[in-house]
Amino acid sequence: MQTLAPLRPVPAAEVDPTDVGQLVREDRVHARVYTDPAIFDMEMERIFERAWIFMAHESQIPNAGDFLTSRIGRHPVIVVRDGKRQVHVLYNRCPHRGAILCREAEGNVHHFACPYHGWSFRTNGDITGIPFRSAYPESFLKDENLSMAHVARVENYRGFIFASVAEQGPSLVEFIGPLKDGLDNLLDRSPTGEIDVSAGVHQYAYKGNWKMQMENGLDEYHPPFSHASTVKPDGQQVQRSYGAKGGFKVLTGSDPNQENARSHYDHGEVHGARHGQAYLTIPDATRRSELDDPEYRRLLVERHGQEKALALIESSNMSNAVFYPSVIMRVTGNMHIRVVRPISVGLTEVLVWPIQIKGVADGINQGIVRYANVHVSVSSFVQTDDLEIFERVYEGLQAGKPDWVMLARGMGQDWDGPYPDEKVGLATWETGMRAQFRYWKEQMTEDRR
CATH class of the missing domain: 2.102.10.10 (Rieske [2Fe-2S] iron-sulphur domain)
Structure with a gap:
């Protein structure tokens, strides 16, 4: 990746620098939210010191x-x-x-x-x-x-430990909202009810703002373009999870610029709820291919009974669970925990641990680790593209104009979900990112004196 020269904050342009609330509008955010060191300082106090952090x-x-x-x-x-x-x-x-x-x-x-x-x-x-x-x-x-x-x-929720430096605030379960369902499904899919996160860690950093990675965890618009080198002419991406019969489908048609073209990801959804919590659902069952393993299924039936085991498999449709502001968990398919640590306004550290399932055959867990390497390691086919993009975005935002970063995809078309204040859209829409910035604006402008 290209080494960047020292960077300066983007000037305030027409935005009043004393009113952070003006930096977030319904369909866009000002470039300063990614580049201004003073705003980063406020985030550390008003976002990270109030939230539950993994x-x-x-x-x-x-x-x-x-x-x-x-x-x-x-x-x-x-x-x-x-x-x-x-x-x-x-x-x-x-x-x-x-x-x-x-x-x-x-x-x-x-x-x-x-x-x-x-x-x-x-x-x-x-x-x-x-x-x-x-x-x-x-x-x-x-x-x-x-x-x-x-x-x-x-x-500690079923083995997942979170902490908050705030003396008061919502409970962990209240804070994570719909993401509790993803953790429950992940653990209930284990024949023992437990997982293991001791297989080792990938650790790396990129020259960009921490929010770029948190938003990217909800972005199904980018894969055919950012990861073009991994997508074949028929719209199939490289194999990315244990047990898959082939690559993941990312394009329904061959030309995404055709008037009626539709992303294959839009067979899935993006959900954004209170406190910035958001998640993606899988577009098709190939994303949970490890559950097709006959021995794995037998163990689930042994634990839950036939009817409940099949219902559990069928409901395993949460993909990325984005626990704002600190962690992305892939709870289906190539399962992993991806912790995002802000170091400065333009430097972010990422740590990735594969999630293994207690009680299943060794080959399944070995496959999970292997495909974590393919997907989210520093030398992977996929995450390296994202890191390059984060650095390009951060460098591009040093330009004084235009002032805004757009978040309008699907706006006005999303619908209400079952959780309080939850909105749902197609997976390539920016519904989840808008939920993140609603919480961001609320915390950054709230007067707690």
Whole structure:
């Protein structure tokens, strides 16, 4: 990918820079929402410090002392299982002089020790050691603020751990809305009711804004064009999931510019609900091809009974579940968890873990990992195209004109869904992105004084 020169913020043009609400209209958003460092600073406070942010799946920290390091916006945190097997999310900072306690991405510890002055802490965050403590007054040593600080709220939904630094707000289930159905379906499709996220991680960064990846997780308009090198003349894309008989169909006709041309993706839908939560549905059953494995089906029938197992398979139609603002989960087909971490206004880190299914044949799980490599690794046939596009978009937005980025596809044609404030459209429409920006605008302009 091309190395970009240092970039400047796009000028405010006719938009009042003091009124962030003017940057979002019904059918478009101003380029500054992707390029202005001051707006990025506000997002870290008003979006990431109020939302539920995905931390880990419990299979990543199965044992006492297991930990992962992560971030909530700009806050470095540690997700750790203590000696009593309780999960904590702790600020990754020594209370003494402020040093980061743990640099490792993951591991197992008996305690955390500060490299600066040697203060040490139990895996539940409690202070356990202060070197040369006799120099401190006894009253100081009784200060409760000497232990590591806990993130305000932590919730675990069927193994998926989320945290919020906000003291108050909606519960996790309220916040994720319709995406709970996707998690339930994913877990109910396991013969054991469990999944495993310990197969390893792909980690990379791109020079662009974090929202570009979150929006792209709902964008079925782009595949025939961004991923043109993977699409054959008959409209079939390369094989992208275990058990598929061939490639995924992406074009119904050969020429998308014909007047009545229709994307094959529009056999599916895009849903956008409250709090920016949104998801895609699959356009055809080839996207859940692993469920055609006879042994897999037998195990599901054994667990649920014939009628419920078949109904479960038939209802497995959620594809990308986009948990705003921090994670995209592919819950059908080439299943994975894709965490999006903002580093700066023009730099974003992405981490991808394949999701494996407990209780199925090894070949299925090996296939899931193999097709995660094909789809979402840094050397894949697909995600590399997206990363190039994100960088091109960010570079293109440095142009002073035009001022706006368009979100009008399908506007006025979408319909109400079953969840509160939910809108539904065809999969190539920008319905889900508009839901994201409704929440963005609400949080960025709300006065909580």
